Amino acid sequence: MKLNNGTSIPQLGFGVWQVPDDGARDAVAEALRVGYRSIDTAKVYENEAGTGRAIAESGLARDEVFLTTKLWNSDQGFDETLRAFDGSLERLGTDYVDLYLIHWPVPEYDRFVDTFKAFQRIRDEGRAKAIGVSNFRVEDLRRVIDETGETPAVNQIELHPGLPQDELRAFHAEHGIATEAWSPLGQGESLTDAAVVEVATAHGVTPAQAILRWHLQLGNVVIPKSVTPARIAENFDVFGFSLSDDEVARISAISGKRIGPNPAEFN
Numbered sequence: 547m548k549l550n551n552g553t554s555i556p557q558l559g560f561g562v563w564q565v566p567d568d569g570a571r572d573a574v575a576e577a578l579r580v581g582y583r584s585i586d587t588a589k590v591y592e593n594e595a596g597t598g599r600a601i602a603e604s605g606l607a608r609d610e611v612f613l614t615t616k617l618w619n620s621d622q623g624f625d626e627t628l629r630a631f632d633g634s635l636e637r638l639g640t641d642y643v644d645l646y647l648i649h650w651p652v653p654e655y656d657r658f659v660d661t662f663k664a665f666q667r668i669r670d671e672g673r674a675k676a677i678g679v680s681n682f683r684v685e686d687l688r689r690v691i692d693e694t695g696e697t698p699a700v701n702q703i704e705l706h707p708g709l710p711q712d713e714l715r716a717f718h719a720e721h722g723i724a725t726e727a728w729s730p731l732g733q734g735e736s737l738t739d740a741a742v743v744e745v746a747t748a749h750g751v752t753p754a755q756a757i758l759r760w761h762l763q764l765g766n767v768v769i770p771k772s773v774t775p776a777r778i779a780e781n782f783d784v785f786g787f788s789l790s791d792d793e794v795a796r797i798s799a800i801s802g803k804r805i806g807p808n809p810a811e812f813n
């Protein structure tokens with residue numbers, strides 16, 4: 547998928563939240579072997595080193611893998627960001643990332659605009675190919691756009707059938723921001739929903755595959771997580787079928803709620 551700065555991100559990637567460093571090395575190695583070419587980590591996941599090692603050991607050229615990491619909340623601020631980014635690059639064992647994200651807006655600190663200005667410097671130096679945000683609300687996005695003159699390339703947000711995020715998706719579409727879905731499977735919760743199971747059965751696929759297909763057809767970037775090789779492969783095998791508009795609408799209509807923290811309050 548094309549980003550607003552001219553670079554591209556694979557629409558289907560692999561996330562490693564809650565995977566210890568050693569396990570991340572194994573899981574990322576398996577994901578790259580299966581065919582994923584986009585990996586999502588973060589400083590706070592404490593597995594940048596294992597992730598970077600798996601990429602280095604994969605036999606793939608660095609430019610064949612799209613690598614995302616994120617700035618943690620306590621590192622927000624202009625100088626703090628520059629220092630934290632150096633630390634991430636060192637742990638990842640690379641000299642650039644493809645996408646650097648502000649992990650949470652943390653409105654109570656009110657430092658995300660200065661943080662994004664440091665991101666612009668990092669991008670201008672070629673050390674992040676694209677810069678974006680995560681968990682930003684419409685009002686936070688408006689401030690970044692108004693106060694830096696630049697529209698973030700990506701907003702990575704909690705998004706799954708139980709939380710379809712229509713308002714943010716519409717704002718993103720209007721402003722050319724790519725919507726990246728975290729917890730795309732609702733951390734497993736959406737997999738037992740009756741509508742999801744019915745749609746999956748109709749196509750002879752699993753509920754996880756039906757939900758990932760739903761995301762792809764809505765235009766979301768997705769980064770499902772698993773450490774189980776069979777599931778890592780299953781989640782990548784979603785290009786051999788497509789859902790009808792009615793099936794997409796049925797999955798969009800299922801009820802659910804936010805699983806993660808509220809971005810207005812989280813620090």
Ligand code: NAD
Pocket residue numbers: 560561562563564586587649680681702703727728729730731732733734737752754755769770771772777778780781806
């Ligand atoms: P997810 O929705 O990807 O669910 C992962 C869980 O679903 C797994 O632990 C497993 O229990 C289950 N699962 C995965 N594949 C399955 C399959 N094929 N069949 C059955 N069960 C399956 O949730 P997640 O890990 O929270 O989110 C994905 C990624 O998003 C994370 O790894 C991370 O990279 C990113 N993330 C970002 C933020 C943020 O604040 N930016 C927050 C949370 C997660």
